Amino acid sequence: MTDIAASSFRSSVTRVPRWVLLFGVALLVRALTFGNPILHVDEEFYYATAHAIVHGAIPYVDVWDRKPVGLFLLYVPAAALGLPLGIWAYQAMALASVTATATLIARLADRAGWAKGALPAAIAYLLWLNLLEGEGGQTPVFYNLLMVGAASLLAPRPDDAAHPTRRLAHGCAALALVGLALQIKYTVVFEGAFFGLWWMAREWRLGRSWWGVVLLATPLAVLAAVPTVAVWAWFGAHGLGDAFLYANFESIGARGSDPIPRELGNLALMLLIGSPLGAMAILAARLPAHDDTQALRRWLVGWAIVAALGILVFRGYFDHYGLPLLVPFCVCAAGFFAEHYRATQVRVPLLIVVLLASQIVLLVKRHERGTPADLAAVTRAVGHGPGCLYVFSGSPMLYPLADRCTVTRYRFPRHIGQAKERGAIGVDQQAELERIMAQSPEIVVLGPVYSGERADLRALFERYVAARYRQRSDLPLGRGRIAVYALR
Structure with a gap:
């Protein structure tokens, strides 16, 4: 009877849409944060700036920061609702974003031939967010969705050679998403460059001349630049172009850095937290692949490497700087969950441990930062x-x-x-x-x-x-x- 009941339960679970399961997990692991206006000083400021914009303030002029204006505009609908409803609203937006991101992670894993590991990998993304300051509305919580959307469009398919129109359409849509992500955080530029250059390399490998590749890539580059150029143009048209350029670009290079020992300590902590996912991604990369999935698997590994290099270049190494790594690392970790001989022994205990750790982290932060x-x-x-x-x-x-x-x-x-x-x-x-x-x-x-x-x-x-x-x-x-x- 026990086996029959277990089989019936598994059958019932498999009939539930995957995004519903992931929404339930996200709701569970983030429940302790809902309604709390002081999850992290960064998102406190994002909300405060959006509140000022609602009341007529102009970014970089009336309220200053070096983040792209798109980030603050993202918070504006929530801030317009006032307090305390606005806090619940931005956290609901974050909840929807992480659920959608996890769903796309699972779909990429399916395409890579790792369907058995897709759901555990997507759940891992939701759990690891809490370990890296992603329990609320940090910037990667939102732009990770745009970047995994772009990756889903660009990632190689076995029949790419036969569909040049689709390749161009998907390339344009993907770089448009990258452009929107740039207006949330400029650090996505490295992953965006990887996406664009890989698209160009694929076109060349499929027989186009270099001139043809450059010509076709022009609309992709334009679409990636349009949101930022449009914002710059708006500020320029209002006589505020210098304020925009200084805040968004010049001030970044002028800012000092933390002492090297502190940076190294931050990096070590980030590596420690992400090491299980990194280890699983490495083990998955060593697994054999079929001809129709090999190109995609290699592409996913390349994306993970570029994302990691981008983090190293920007330095600072605060916990939440590691959030962009979670998407490619979790997709690759799906390979471990699906095919490694140790997966059945490790999968459930690992996720349970990380679930408990994620909740302990939230409780500790609440104690340290206040209620x-x-x-x-x-x-x-x-x-x-x-x-x-x-x-x-x-x-x-x-x-x-x-x-x-x-x-x-x-x-x-x-x-x-x-x-x-x-x-x-x-x-x-x-x-x-x-x-x-x-x-x-x-x-x-x-x-x-x-x-x-x-x-x-x-x-x-x-x-x-x-x-x-x-x-x-x-x-x-x-x-x-x-x-x-x-x-x-």
Whole structure:
């Protein structure tokens, strides 16, 4: 009876659409995050910037960052709903995005002849996101979907030689998706270049002349560039072209780097977290392939290698920098799950361990970064009354939560306070801080000291606060404390 029941259960599961199963897994592994506005400081700022745009702010002019404007526009629909509904909305968007990405990962695995490993590989993607800061709305959570969509269009098919029109149409659509991804994060340029150059190489191998290849590749390059050029043109037409160019490109090269030991430590942690997927991808690459799947499998390995090299070039190596690797690595890991002789012994225990680890990581982060209740208490201390707010250090989410006027376009606190941003934000950090202080904002917020902070600027700000402000509260936010001061 037990065997019959188990067989019946498996049969029932196989009849459920795969995307439904993946949606259920995504819902389960991300449930602890829903409604929490302080999952990660990056997405707090993305939401805060989108909130400012909804209220008329112009990116790079009224609120400054070096991310592409497409990222902030992605958050605008959620921010337009207000709080707290907007938090649920962007997290629902992220949930839909990761479910769709996992579904396309499974489909690529099917095409590579790894159907038996497709579902475990797609589930692995959903689980590993939580280990690399992808539990919320980090940029790769959204652009990974665009890139795996592009990969699905471009990846070789056995009958490619017989369908030149399809190759061109798929190439154009894929590079258009890359263009959209570039407006979420410019780091996809390496994978995009791989996609475009591979498409050109395939056309040449199939008998086209180099001139013919270049001619056909022109619309692909144009489509990849159109979103960024269109944004640049809009800013240029409004006399803001220099602001766009500096924020998006020049400031990136001007920014300093973290100390080498810290970077190496970050890289080691990223490698450690991704090592099981990397090992499975390597083992899958060594498995024999049939003639009709060999080209695709090699292409997937090449994509994984290029994605890894792109991460190494950009340095920094924060956990979430590893998120783009998950897509090609998980597709390749499907080969291990499907064909390696150890797969049946490893598959379920590995996924269960990673599931438990992913939930422990979320609980630890909630303890360290704070709860919605913690942030609500700080927001009440800041208040919603008249007068402007300045957050020297702390959560950027306080800006939309308090909805007070602001005194600086640098609403990501570390742009002013972090040493590696010296000379990279378009103004002198100390001069900007002094300008802010001269405006005497009604409320100022001071969070705990962080690694890489300029101690001289903190000391300057603390002297200013001691002379002109009274402390309104000193409240916990996770493991740190947030001090709120009101003008005397």
